[in-house]
Amino acid sequence: MLSRLAQSFLLLLIVSAVVFLLIHAVxxxxxxxxxxxxxxxxxxxxxxxxxxxxxxxxxxxxxxWLSGFVRGDWGFSYTDGRPVAVRLIERIPATLELIGVSLxxxxxxxxxxxxxxxxxxxxxxxxxxNGVTLAAISLPAFWFALVLQLLFAVWLGWLPSxxxxxxxxxxxxxxVGHILLPAxxxxxxxxxxWVRYLRSSMGQALxxxxxxxxxxxxxxxxxxxxxxxxxxxxxxxVTVVMLDxxxxxxxxxxxxSVFAWPGLGGLFYEALIRRDYTVLMAFLMLxxxxxxxxxxxxxxxxxxxxPRVRVAAS
Amino acid sequence: xxPSLxxxxxxxxxxxxxxxxxxxxxxxxxPEAVDLASRRTAPGLLHWFGTDALGRDVLSRVLxxxxxxxxxxxxxxxxxxxxxxxxxxxxxxxxxxVDAALMRLTDAMLSIPRLPLLMVLGAIxxxxxxxxxxxxxxxxxxETARVTRAEVLSIRGRGFVEASRAVGAxxxxxxxxxxxxxAIPAIAVAATxxxxxxxxxxxxxxxxxxxxxxxxxxxxxMLYQAQSTMTTEPWLALFPGLMIFLTVVAINSLGERLARG
Numbered sequence: 001m002l003s004r005l006a007q008s009f010l011l012l013l014i015v016s017a018v019v020f021l022l023i024h025a026v027x028x029x030x031x032x033x034x035x036x037x038x039x040x041x042x043x044x045x046x047x048x049x050x051x052x053x054x055x056x057x058x059x060x061x062x063x064x065w066l067s068g069f070v071r072g073d074w075g076f077s078y079t080d081g082r083p084v085a086v087r088l089i090e091r092i093p094a095t096l097e098l099i100g101v102s103l104x105x106x107x108x109x110x111x112x113x114x115x116x117x118x119x120x121x122x123x124x125x126x127x128x129x130n131g132v133t134l135a136a137i138s139l140p141a142f143w144f145a146l147v148l149q150l151l152f153a154v155w156l157g158w159l160p161s162x163x164x165x166x167x168x169x170x171x172x173x174x175x176v177g178h179i180l181l182p183a184x185x186x187x188x189x190x191x192x193x194w195v196r197y198l199r200s201s202m203g204q205a206l207x208x209x210x211x212x213x214x215x216x217x218x219x220x221x222x223x224x225x226x227x228x229x230x231x232x233x234x235x236x237x238v239t240v241v242m243l244d245x246x247x248x249x250x251x252x253x254x255x256x257s258v259f260a261w262p263g264l265g266g267l268f269y270e271a272l273i274r275r276d277y278t279v280l281m282a283f284l285m286l287x288x289x290x291x292x293x294x295x296x297x298x299x300x301x302x303x304x305x306x307p308r309v310r311v312a313a314s
Numbered sequence: 315x316x317p318s319l320x321x322x323x324x325x326x327x328x329x330x331x332x333x334x335x336x337x338x339x340x341x342x343x344x345p346e347a348v349d350l351a352s353r354r355t356a357p358g359l360l361h362w363f364g365t366d367a368l369g370r371d372v373l374s375r376v377l378x379x380x381x382x383x384x385x386x387x388x389x390x391x392x393x394x395x396x397x398x399x400x401x402x403x404x405x406x407x408x409x410x411x412v413d414a415a416l417m418r419l420t421d422a423m424l425s426i427p428r429l430p431l432l433m434v435l436g437a438i439x440x441x442x443x444x445x446x447x448x449x450x451x452x453x454x455x456x457e458t459a460r461v462t463r464a465e466v467l468s469i470r471g472r473g474f475v476e477a478s479r480a481v482g483a484x485x486x487x488x489x490x491x492x493x494x495x496x497a498i499p500a501i502a503v504a505a506t507x508x509x510x511x512x513x514x515x516x517x518x519x520x521x522x523x524x525x526x527x528x529x530x531x532x533x534x535x536m537l538y539q540a541q542s543t544m545t546t547e548p549w550l551a552l553f554p555g556l557m558i559f560l561t562v563v564a565i566n567s568l569g570e571r572l573a574r575g
Contacts (some may be wrong), residue, residue: 014422022435134570140514140560142521143537143555147542154545250429254518268430271436272524280434284426291425 008296015288016069020062023281024054036275069285075278080269084282087267094164095263099252102183106191114198115230121203128304129195136192141251145185152181162260186251190244192236197240202233235306242298245291259296320573322563330561334380340372343371345378345531357549364549366539374554375531382532383558386447387513393451394512395505397460399494405459406466407489417463420456426543428453429518434522446525450515458504465497506569517558533558 034040034048049055055062070073074084115127153161159177160166166174198229205211206229249265256265264283271279333340342362343349349369357364363372405416432453435441441449444569469475475492483491519525520534521541528535533554540550 011418011422011425014418015425018422019426019431022431023438029319134567135559135563138510138559138566140517140521140558141561142518143551143558146537146541146551146555150544150548150551246425246427249427253427253430253433257522268433269522272433273521275437284431284434287430290425291427295425 004296004299012289012290013046015292016066016285019060019281019284019288020065023277023284024058024061031277036043069282074282077271077279078276079274079279087279088264088282088286091262091267094261095252095256095265096180097164097188098179098256098261099248100262102186103178103190103241103248105187106194107185109187110191110194110198111234114195114202115225117195118130118199118202118206118233119225126199129199133192133195136188137196139189140260141185141189141254145182146190146257148181148184149258162258164262182255182261185255186248189251190248193244194237194241198233198237201236202229205229205232208232211272235302238305239298239302242294242301243293246287249287249291321567322507323567323571326560326564327568330380330564331384332458333377334384337374337377337381341371341374343374345375346370346529347374352548354543354547356547363553364547366547366550367543372536372550372553375536376557379531379533379554380557382443382526382530382537383513383516383534384561385442386450386516386526386532387509387561389447390454390512390516391505391508392449394508395455395458395501397452397455398504398508399462399501401455402459402462403466403494403497406463407470407485410421410509413463418458420459423453424456431513432515432519433522433524436519436522440527441525443526443530444517446516450512450519454508454511454515458501458508461500461504462497465500466493469493469496503569503573506565506572510565510569513558513562513565 009221031045031048031052031054034045053061072089076082077084077087080087095205097156113129117129120126149161152159159180161181164175164178206225208229211224211228214228215221219228252263253265253268256263257269260266264287267279268283270276271283319468337345346506347370349365351369352361352365353367353369354368355361355365357372361371363376365371366375369421387521401416401420405413432449435449436446439449469487470493475488478488516525516532517534517537520532521537523535523538526532528539536554537551540547540554542549544551
């Protein structure tokens with residue numbers, strides 16, 4: 001366990017170096033916002049470069065940035081001058097709400113569909129679902145979001161097209177109405193991939209010897225499916241869901257931007273338009289850290305849940 | 315073409331590639347031709363996919379956009395797969411410290427959410443199309459590297475590789491002659507998926523205005539321009555997106571077929 005923690009820590013260090021170097025090594029770098037502004041004179045740029053320490057060697061800059069970052073000093077937003085940490089933290093609840101709802105929907109929908117198709121492999125239903133999920137994982141998320149917006153908000157007028165709450169009505173129905181479309185986009189995207197994964201691992205589980213033995217000794221088909229096969233297939237599924245965290249972050253950025261959802265993804269897009277470099281850096285670091293944390297957690301969970309791994313380890 | 319590959323997906327992709335290559339001959343209008351007299355025309359007999367706010371023919375722009383989108387997808391995938399095969403083969407064959415270092419780098423790259431990272435780099439660089447290929451390609455090698463490494467690990471222990479080692483083949487020859495050819499089926503699947511991912515990434519970046527820059531048309535940046543007038547001219551948002559969707563579905567279903575063998 002300790003070595004796993006050390007590994008995650010090392011990974012975080014590598015990630016921070018990669019992100020920092022990529023952003024700083026490209027022409028323009030953190031000062032893009034000023035370079036694009038015709039009112040900023042070249043000598044001002046030079047002064048800024050010196051005062052922000054951007055004229056120092058890259059490695060030195062990295063060390064001072066890193067030591068600030070781990071102490072919680074994430075700098076100030078170029079846009080409104082407030083501390084970056086404050087701007088990020090105030091957006092976390094909205095993002096957790098959207099991701100939480102969509103993941104619950106995706107998991108609740110994908111498990112039964114996967115089981116259902118896995119026990120009917122090759123039949124019409126299975127082939128149809130395969131086509132549907134293949135289409136869903138091929139959807140450009142932003143376009144899917146636009147089409148849903150057009151259909152349900154603009155033409156049918158059933159749902160609000162963007163935001164998290166209305167100005168006046170803030171009841172539960174209003175909340176549900178706002179979250180329905182963005183959550184659908186995210187849930188469809190992730191759910192489809194998970195159905196495909198779980199269907200194939202469930203199919204493999206059903207072909208294993210212990211399932212055959214269970215059937216041979218007369219265990220009922222329901223029990224075989226749900227207790228023997230599904231339990232085996234769900235184990236790696238739990239970790240797959242958590243390991244998809246990086247993809248979920250990307251999905252949240254797209255969905256929140258299109259639907260103007262006031263979460264971290266929405267903040268990232270606002271910062272991108274204004275080239276608000278400190279916010280962008282903090283977002284990349286924070287989301288990578290979350291991904292690494294979740295994958296370490298997935299590892300621990302897998303050990304805890306799977307008796308075979310537990311026994312092998314001890 | 316072997317009969318097993320004569321699927322709707324392959325036919326659709328081939329047609330698309332031919333149409334993209336022949337765009338100057340098959341497009342009914344010039345893609346940049348402004349026609350202020352017929353601005354914002356709904357799809358009809360003259361303009362099958364309608365026209366945009368400057369009166370440019372959407373079908374023609376979609377055909378020319380196909381060249382950009384397909385080229386970025388294919389070239390970035392080629393770059394990603396070359397890098398991935400090189401890194402994966404090296405890690406798998408050399409092993410030990412090299413393996414550990416390369417795999418930690420792979421883990422690290424996979425931990426950084428790819429789209430936001432590319433969006434930031436795109437915003438700073440305002441990339442030209444070759445630069446975009448470079449960005450998407452360099453950000454996309456990790457999956458292929460993992461697949462290649464796993465294949466190499468399982469192949470290098472087999473008898474024929476050991477035999478070649480025994481008769482004194484160099485490491486290079488072992489890798490090129492004996493290991494990699496046997497890894498090709500798995501790499502082909504990874505490459506196919508990389509093309510689909512490249513097209514999706516390019517279109518997403520361009521949709522957010524940090525990918526292919528106007529006036530060049532790509533499916534993604536057509537959608538970027540369509541977003542503001544989507545409610546009154548929905549066809550501007552419909553057709554380019556549909557093209558991305560159909561192309562990626564076709565590519566992914568080809569990948570699925572290849573994976574099944």
